Amino acid sequence: GVEREAQAAVARGLGVRLAHGPLLAPGPDGKIRVPLPVADEQAATTMLGPRVQELLLPAVTLPVGARAEEAVAAFGHEPTITSVILVDEYQRPKGSLDRSRFLLSFAARYGHALHGSKPAQRLADPPRTVPRTTPAVAAMQAAGRDATRVYDDLVVTDELNRCLGIVRVSDLIRQIAAIRN
Template identity: 75%
Template sequence: MASRTHLLTASAAATVDITPIVDLDTGGVIALQAVGDHHGSVASLAGTLLGAARSELLLPLVLGLPAEAVIGGSAALAPLHEALRVSGRRPREVILMLRGGFSETERRALITGLDGLRAIGYLIAVGDLGAGHIPMDLLTDAMPYLAVLSPELIARVPGDPRRTALAEALAGLARQVGAHVLAPGVAEEAQLATVRGWGVRLAQGPLLVPGPSGRVHVPLPVLTREPERALLGPRVQEFLLPAVTLPHEATAEEVVRAFGGEPSITSVILVDEYQRPKGSLDRSRFLLSIASRFGHALHGKKPAGRLADSVRAVPKTTPAVAAMQVAGRDAERVYDDLVVVDEVGRCMGIVRVADLIRQMAMER
C-alpha cells in the first residue's frame, strides 16, 4: 500500500505533456507520447505513466526509458511495473523508448533487460537515432518495434543535405531490421514531404495537430515498390497499427469508454492473459448495438464478448493480396480491421483493409 501511495503522489505532482503520434496514411492518431518532468529516472517515468493514465485515453503510450534503468535489472524497474498495475494498463499498451548511452561492458545487461521487458509484453523502441549515444548495431540486438529518429536531426531536414542523407539512411536501416520508423518534431510541410519520401509512415510535431474530428489532414503518399513485390504486394507488417485491446472479460461499458476516448479508434480487440485475440468489436456495429433501444440496459454491464465477432487474424508475414482475400471472405465484414499475430498467436496490432486497398491501387 505504501508503494501505491508513493506512486499516486508522484503522479499528482508530475506535469505530463501528451503529444499525438499520427499515421500519415490515414491522418489518425494511433499512439500518444507522454513526457514528464525530464528527471530521467524510473520514478519520474512511473509518475509520467500514471499522469498520462488520468487522461483516460486508451491509445498506446510511448514513454522514454533511460538505458541505465534497464541495465540496473528488474529491481530498478519495479516502480514502472507498479505504476502500470496501478494505472490499469497492460504492458502491450506501452512502448518503452530506450534513451541514453551505455558502455560496451554494459551491453549484455542492457540486451538481457530489454529481452525481459519484451517477455513481459512491453513494446520496445530505440530513440534519438542520429544524434544520441546509441550504436547502430543495437537495432539488430534490441529488435525494436519502433525506431525514433532524433528530433534534432529532423529539425535540419531538408535544408541540410548531409543530415538529410543521414536521416534517410537511418530510416532505411530501421525498416530493413523490421522496425517501424517515427519522425518526431515535424514542424514544416517541407519536412513532412521529405520524411514521407523516405517511406516513413509515423510522425509527430507542431504541424500534425489533430482537428476537431481527431484526425490530421495530410496528403496521400507517393510510394514506389520493387517490381518483384508488385504481384502480392508488401507484407501486412508494413501496415501494422497498434491495437486497442481489452481483456476478453471486459464489459460493454468499458468498450464504450474506449471508443469514446478517441474518434480514430476503429476496433477494440479482446485478448486473453497471453495477448491472444479472442474477439473483435467493430466500432460502427458495436456502438449501433449499444445505441439501439434498450441496448445499454441489455449489454452495458455484461461481457462485451457477447457482441464480439470472430477474429480475422493474419500472420505478420502475410502479403497484402493474401490479407485482402481473407478480408473478402465475409461480405458483411469486408472493411473490418484485420488482426496481425506473431509466431505464437499473440496480437501485434491491426491492419486496416482500406490501407491495403489504397496501397495496391497505387502500385497498379
C-alpha cells in the same frame, strides 16, 4: 527464329507456346535443350505488395472478460478507433468489436440496459487474423471472405498467435492501388 535465351523469355512472357530457331535445335547428342523460365522474384514480390507488418497500426485491446461499458469508453476516448480487440492473458485475439456494429447495438432501444454490464465478448465477432508476413494482396483476399465483414480490421499476429496490431482494409486498398498504377 529464336537464337538467344532472352528472346525465348520474351516470347514465353507474351504467351507464345510454339517457337523454332537455333536455340531450340537438337544438340550434337540429339537432345533438345529448352531453357527454363527464370522467376523474377522482385516482380512477384512487387505484385503482392508489402507485408502487413509494414502497415501495422497499434491495436486497442481489452481483456476478453471486459464489460461492454469499458469498450464504449475505449471507443469514446478516441474517435479514430475503428475496432477494439479482446485478448486473453497471453495477448491472443479472442474477439473483435467493430466500432459501427458495436455502438449501433449499444445505441439501440434498451441497448445500454441490455449490454452495459455484460461481457463485451457477447457482442464481439471472431477476430480475423493474418500472420505478420502475409502480403497485402493475400490479406485483401482474407478480408473479402466474409461479405458482411469486408471492411473490418484485420488482426495481425506473430508466430505464437499473439496480437501485434491491426491493419485497416482501407490501407490495404490504397497500397494495392498504388502497386497497380
